[in-house]
Amino acid sequence: MIMTKKELGLRIPGPTPLPPEVTLAMSRPMINHRGAEFRNLWREALAGLQEVFQTDNECIILAGSGTAAMEAAVANLVEPGTPVLVVVGGKFGQRWADLTKAYKAATFELQVPWGEGVSTEALREAIAAHRPEVVFLTHNESSTGVRNDIASLCAVCREAGCLTVVDAVSSLGGAEFYTDRWGVDITVTGSQKCLMLPPGLSFLAVSAAAWQRIKKINSPRYYFDLERYRQANKIGEAPFTPAVSLVFGLVESLRLIRSEGLERSWQRHALLQQMTRRGLEALHLELLVEEKWASPTVTAVKSPPGIDVEKWRKEVASRTGVVLSGGQDHLKGRIFRVGHMGYIVPLEILATLKAIETTLRAFGYEAAGPGSGSAASASASASAAVRTAEEVWLNWPSMF
Amino acid sequence: MIMTKKELGLRIPGPTPLPPEVTLAMSRPMINHRGAEFRNLWREALAGLQEVFQTDNECIILAGSGTAAMEAAVANLVEPGTPVLVVVGGKFGQRWADLTKAYKAATFELQVPWGEGVSTEALREAIAAHRPEVVFLTHNESSTGVRNDIASLCAVCREAGCLTVVDAVSSLGGAEFYTDRWGVDITVTGSQKCLMLPPGLSFLAVSAAAWQRIKKINSPRYYFDLERYRQANKIGEAPFTPAVSLVFGLVESLRLIRSEGLERSWQRHALLQQMTRRGLEALHLELLVEEKWASPTVTAVKSPPGIDVEKWRKEVASRTGVVLSGGQDHLKGRIFRVGHMGYIVPLEILATLKAIETTLRAFGYEAAGPGSGSAASASASASAAVRTAEEVWLNWPSMF
Numbered sequence: 001m002i003m004t005k006k007e008l009g010l011r012i013p014g015p016t017p018l019p020p021e022v023t024l025a026m027s028r029p030m031i032n033h034r035g036a037e038f039r040n041l042w043r044e045a046l047a048g049l050q051e052v053f054q055t056d057n058e059c060i061i062l063a064g065s066g067t068a069a070m071e072a073a074v075a076n077l078v079e080p081g082t083p084v085l086v087v088v089g090g091k092f093g094q095r096w097a098d099l100t101k102a103y104k105a106a107t108f109e110l111q112v113p114w115g116e117g118v119s120t121e122a123l124r125e126a127i128a129a130h131r132p133e134v135v136f137l138t139h140n141e142s143s144t145g146v147r148n149d150i151a152s153l154c155a156v157c158r159e160a161g162c163l164t165v166v167d168a169v170s171s172l173g174g175a176e177f178y179t180d181r182w183g184v185d186i187t188v189t190g191s192q193k194c195l196m197l198p199p200g201l202s203f204l205a206v207s208a209a210a211w212q213r214i215k216k217i218n219s220p221r222y223y224f225d226l227e228r229y230r231q232a233n234k235i236g237e238a239p240f241t242p243a244v245s246l247v248f249g250l251v252e253s254l255r256l257i258r259s260e261g262l263e264r265s266w267q268r269h270a271l272l273q274q275m276t277r278r279g280l281e282a283l284h285l286e287l288l289v290e291e292k293w294a295s296p297t298v299t300a301v302k303s304p305p306g307i308d309v310e311k312w313r314k315e316v317a318s319r320t321g322v323v324l325s326g327g328q329d330h331l332k333g334r335i336f337r338v339g340h341m342g343y344i345v346p347l348e349i350l351a352t353l354k355a356i357e358t359t360l361r362a363f364g365y366e367a368a369g370p371g372s373g374s375a376a377s378a379s380a381s382a383s384a385a386v387r388t389a390e391e392v393w394l395n396w397p398s399m400f
Numbered sequence: 401m402i403m404t405k406k407e408l409g410l411r412i413p414g415p416t417p418l419p420p421e422v423t424l425a426m427s428r429p430m431i432n433h434r435g436a437e438f439r440n441l442w443r444e445a446l447a448g449l450q451e452v453f454q455t456d457n458e459c460i461i462l463a464g465s466g467t468a469a470m471e472a473a474v475a476n477l478v479e480p481g482t483p484v485l486v487v488v489g490g491k492f493g494q495r496w497a498d499l500t501k502a503y504k505a506a507t508f509e510l511q512v513p514w515g516e517g518v519s520t521e522a523l524r525e526a527i528a529a530h531r532p533e534v535v536f537l538t539h540n541e542s543s544t545g546v547r548n549d550i551a552s553l554c555a556v557c558r559e560a561g562c563l564t565v566v567d568a569v570s571s572l573g574g575a576e577f578y579t580d581r582w583g584v585d586i587t588v589t590g591s592q593k594c595l596m597l598p599p600g601l602s603f604l605a606v607s608a609a610a611w612q613r614i615k616k617i618n619s620p621r622y623y624f625d626l627e628r629y630r631q632a633n634k635i636g637e638a639p640f641t642p643a644v645s646l647v648f649g650l651v652e653s654l655r656l657i658r659s660e661g662l663e664r665s666w667q668r669h670a671l672l673q674q675m676t677r678r679g680l681e682a683l684h685l686e687l688l689v690e691e692k693w694a695s696p697t698v699t700a701v702k703s704p705p706g707i708d709v710e711k712w713r714k715e716v717a718s719r720t721g722v723v724l725s726g727g728q729d730h731l732k733g734r735i736f737r738v739g740h741m742g743y744i745v746p747l748e749i750l751a752t753l754k755a756i757e758t759t760l761r762a763f764g765y766e767a768a769g770p771g772s773g774s775a776a777s778a779s780a781s782a783s784a785a786v787r788t789a790e791e792v793w794l795n796w797p798s799m800f
Contacts, residue, residue, distance in 0.1 A: 030410055030415040068640075103620045199433070199644055222498065223465075239413065264586055
């Protein structure tokens with residue numbers, strides 16, 4: 001075992017580090033998933049999810065990863081020929097499009113440059129031109145670190161009478177999200193992001209209007225048949241054997257979120273984002289996403305000129321134990337990504353920045369600032385990222 | 401906490417008790433599911449599964465429960481109108497039929513009385529009459545405790561040129577099963593049975609002939625698109641975020657099975673079955689399934705006359721900590737089921753029989769044997785089940 005590889009440095013957009021309380025809860029012996037004790041846990045989990053989703057709608061717990069819940073939304077809302085609009089500004093927007101096409105929907109893709117959010121104007125025009133019945137949106141695009149303005153986008157969809165489905169897999173719990181207030185018909189999320197669990201569970205919140213539509217949709221589905229889950233929820237059970245150990249963990253993680261307070265969790269993620277962005281800028285690194293679209297849970301950074309970013313990421317991991325993500329699809333080799341979601345605290349962002357700073361220098365990168373070149377300024381700039389991020393932290397209002 | 405409820409007494413057909421090694425493995429911190437370390441574990445798991453499946457075919461690991469893998473088999477092999485034959489002799493045979501009908505296959509159900517296996521003659525006739533392209537079978541019907549003779553049934557299917565799909569969810573690892581030797585095109589299993597894991601993973605082994613057919617099948621699928629998993633396996637990854645903690649556990653449980661030896665695991669389950677069946681008979685309880693069809697992993701028992709079996713099961717759990725299963729669908733209230741699969745040893749069967757014996761007596765049940773009624777014979781019969789089962793154990797050949 002090489003101690004510098006200590007697994008505390010996981011800074012990828014999921015899976016994220018686990019709180020020890022969650023690990024302990026998941027270590028319980030198995031129990032009967034059709035017994036009274038499990039039913040109590042299931043009901044507690046459903047209530048806790050409603051709080052995190054900010055909804056009174058029915059919540060659904062699937063054994064499966066985030067894509068399973070995304071497919072469940074599609075299989076229950078879409079038939080061959082259904083006109084749908086998908087906003088595609090990254091890998092996960094593309095996934096909605098791939099899914100709706102797999103179900104043979106008449107899919108219009110509203111393409112947005114990777115690294116930007118979608119404007120309400122562009123959405124309004126596309127809806128007018130293509131008259132979709134369902135609009136698929138991405139709240140937090142993990143591949144680029146963009147947060148879309150779901151409140152405004154959903155208002156546009158509602159005006160036009162479209163149902164809305166939102167992927168909040170890598171944001172729910174870590175970013176302001178109001179399912180009911182914003183009128184989202186189906187919100188989807190996963191366990192291994194801000195909910196501080198291993199991957200293997202995914203969740204949906206389903207509105208009354210969505211249930212109305214679901215009744216009429218004839219696409220084949222069984223494991224993803226949301227109505228079966230709704231019926232089973234009534235007796236505190238799952239229709240198919242649930243992932244018992246992960247549900248033990250879920251109950252505990254929802255208790256932890258309640259105990260921190262959902263808004264405080266949002267605030268903490270906002271702080272982690274600001275520390276990360278300001279710290280990286282202090283190194284004169286270029287961020288992919290401008291401030292107005294910046295994700296509170298993951299930050300993408302353009303590869304510094306002359307640095308082989310994939311080789312460098314390996315070096316960061318082996319030298320410091322900090323694991324970063326690379327780019328996906330056409331951004332591979334062109335960006336790296338820093339995850340700052342879930343069970344992460346400010347000191348860990350300082351450590352992450354330090355790891356980035358030190359290893360970049362070893363790769364020949366000089367954070368070119370005014371007067372760089374002298375020994376004194378090199379030493380001053382040597383901890384520029386950490387000092388800047390620390391200032392953000394110390395000046396953060398109230399609770400921290 | 402009430403100590404008699406100690407959770408060691410889970411005797412249901414899944415979830416089953418976890419070995420401490422598995423619990424520990426699942427407690428590891430999260431790692432990057434796209435990193436080298438995880439790829440090594442993934443490859444080890446795939447190789448271990450091939451051994452348990454007794455196959456050289458490609459194995460697939462899904463995040464999802466057993467039904468997810470069943471649906472994956474259906475979604476990849478069946479289109480609207482595809483003629484299929486499903487043998488239905490219990491709740492899980494019925495699930496195949498429900499799934500193929502959800503995908504609009506032309507489904508013929510070969511009904512078999514619950515508690516019996518299907519004969520090769522009945523299957524041959526049904527195939528001749530309905531000319532299915534795919535036949536769906538159940539190896540171990542958990543709802544009744546029947547084991548079907550898959551070797552002979554698959555031979556009949558092969559003769560007729562049909563592909564075969566077998567649900568081995570509640571048997572694989574605990575009962576003789578030879579995917580390749582028997583020519584099963586898709587075998588399906590789950591994590592929470594003989595594989596000694598929590599629920600949340602399911603597995604398939606897919607033959608070359610099945611892959612040929614899959615290419616041509618146009619049913620909508622994405623999360624269940626087996627080809628995506630096959631491609632991702634090539635680089636040691638999953639196409640969608642895998643259930644990392646359960647995969648940690650899987651690698652460990654497969655090591656445990658290898659260390660016990662697969663055939664010894666089969667033998668151990670055979671012993672547990674014999675101890676259970678002979679012990680219950682010594683109490684003059686009537687078994688649902690005759691010897692030739694008896695499952696090595698779960699035993700169904702007819703409710704003794706005059707006993708409210710659902711009320712009695714609650715009493716067993718609260719008095720002794722032993723959790724038994726009831727009947728499902730029309731067998732509810734008419735049988736109870738004893739699970740003896742996975743991480744279970746002979747002494748636990750003795751304890752289970754003792755719990756059944758004692759609590760039945762408290763409910764007024766008298767194991768009517770010759771001369772029963774006298775105090776001496778009551779005392780003698782008081783441990784008839786345990787004594788009988790112990791004899792089975794002591795006379796078991798070799799390894800125990």
